[in-house]
Amino acid sequence: MAKLNWGMIGGGEGSQIGPAHRLSAGLDGLFSFVAGALDHNPEAGRRYAQELGVAADRAYGDWREMLQGENAREDRVDLVTVATPNSTHFEITKAFLEAGYHVLCEKPMTMTVEEGEDIVRIAQKSGKICAVNYGYTGYSLVRHMRAMIARGDLGRIRLVVTEFAHGHHADAADADNPRVRWRYDPAQAGVSAQFADCGIHALHMASFVTGQEVTKLSADCASLIESRVLEDDAMVNFRMDAGTVGRLWTSSVAIGRQHGLSIQVFGETGGLKWMQEQPNQLYYMPLNGRLQTIERGEENLSPEADRATRVTIGHAEGMPLAFANIYTDLAEVIGAKKEGRSPDPAANLYPKSEDGLRSMAAVAAVAQSGKEDGLWVDARPPMFR
Known part of the structure; x- marks a missing residue:
């Protein structure tokens, strides 16, 4: 298969996620990094892209x-990767999909459920791929976990318990740190902070490995x-469409927890x-x-x-390799489309726009339930009910 041309929006110098995407996209020699708009400062973006060989x-x-x-x-x-601030994801992703490009968008895919439904419809109408970077599903043993469950090794699934808790925002003195503050500002982050940032990874992982979707949830949220x-x-109880019971804890103030x-x-x-910290x-x-x-x-x-x-077995497997598996999936599917095979x-395991939409519906449901003392709320997007 011929190399595919790849471009990136966001992920400029000093970005947390940009280097991981560039390493992952280039790892297997399937993509050539040929275009980029990497920074909100136009000249800085142009300069840095050229430093990277564009x-x-x-x-x-x-x-x-x-x-x-x-x-x-x-x-x-x-393929275009969108790695800009959350509030810009919808506009950029929509524009490139409508222009006929395949897109990999960082999570969250959009800021609202309505925007998410728009993206799903546009992707379906255009026939273009809109993937969402729930990159941890690229780990080898996560995919084996899914395969074991699908072939019945565990029988009927009764319960799933998932966590994404860290302590990196536990210092109250960081309240005015701009790298932290925006995450808890509704004007920039939307209706949810920690659940929308980390909790949706844990929730998507639950759906990915079980093959089930979340139907309703009850949340206890705290600042x-x-x-x-x-x-x-946040602590979230949820139910899935095949009857599985779910428990999820996510936190950014759990001192001593790393990832x-x-x-x-x-x-x-x-x-x-x-x-994830012991992925082998x-x-x-x-x-x-x-x-x-079971060893990877x-x-x-x-x-x-x-x-x-x-x-090889016994060597450490890292996050960029998991992300690279998402890019390898996309290269295979895009290449097949171009070659008519x-x-x-x-x-076909890469996370899709439908997954991004379900995450946004869950974010909205958690925000609503948290405000209403844990009221059970329908977590499905309206278009999937």
Whole structure:
């Protein structure tokens, strides 16, 4: 398959997420980084893009200039990654989808459910891919977890428990730090802070591994640093469409927790546990059996796990490799579209606009439930009810 052309919006110098995307997109030699509008400061964006090897005529000052410039080219980008502030995701993603580009958008995909439904409809109408970067689903053993559950190794799933709790915003003295403050400002973050930032990763992971969707939820939200308008801690109970019960905790004030994403799934005949900070091991307990440790890279794993395994057994697997699996999925599906063939079925695991929409519906439901003392709320987007 010929290399695909890739462009990036946002993720400029000093960005937290930009380097991870550039490393991930380039890891397998499937994409060439050929265009970018990397900074809100046009000149800084142009300069940094050229430092990264982008030609001067494709180092753009902003996303509108990039859209106009790429539209005029025969070798325009095949995939655009949107890694800008949350409030800009909808406008940029919509514009590029409507112009016929495939898009990978950072989460959250939009700021509202209505915007999310618009994106789903546009993607469906255009036939273009709109993926959302729930990148942790790219881990090999997360995909093996999904495969085990799908083939019935755990029987009917009764309970899923998932967390994404860290302590990096626990210092009240950081209240005016601009890198922290915007996350708790409704004008910039929307109706939710910690759940919209981290909790939706945990909720999407629950749906991804179980193959079920969340139907309703009840939330207890708290601003434990009192100056914050939006929550920095939330406990969410949820129900899924095949009857599974869910428990989710997310926090940004859990001192001593670092990354904090983990998931446990309990079925009639077994249980599984995986933690992002120790991604090489998946723990499996069959009913009335002994605890087993499944190692990434060992023999006789699922095709989904094998496809997502990159380094030999015993070596550490990191977040950029998980993100790279999302890019590999997208390269396979985009390449198949261009070549008129069917893609590898295992490549269809990338998170889609429908997943981004469901996340926004859950964010809105958590915000509503939190304000109403844990009232159970329908967590489905209106278009999926």
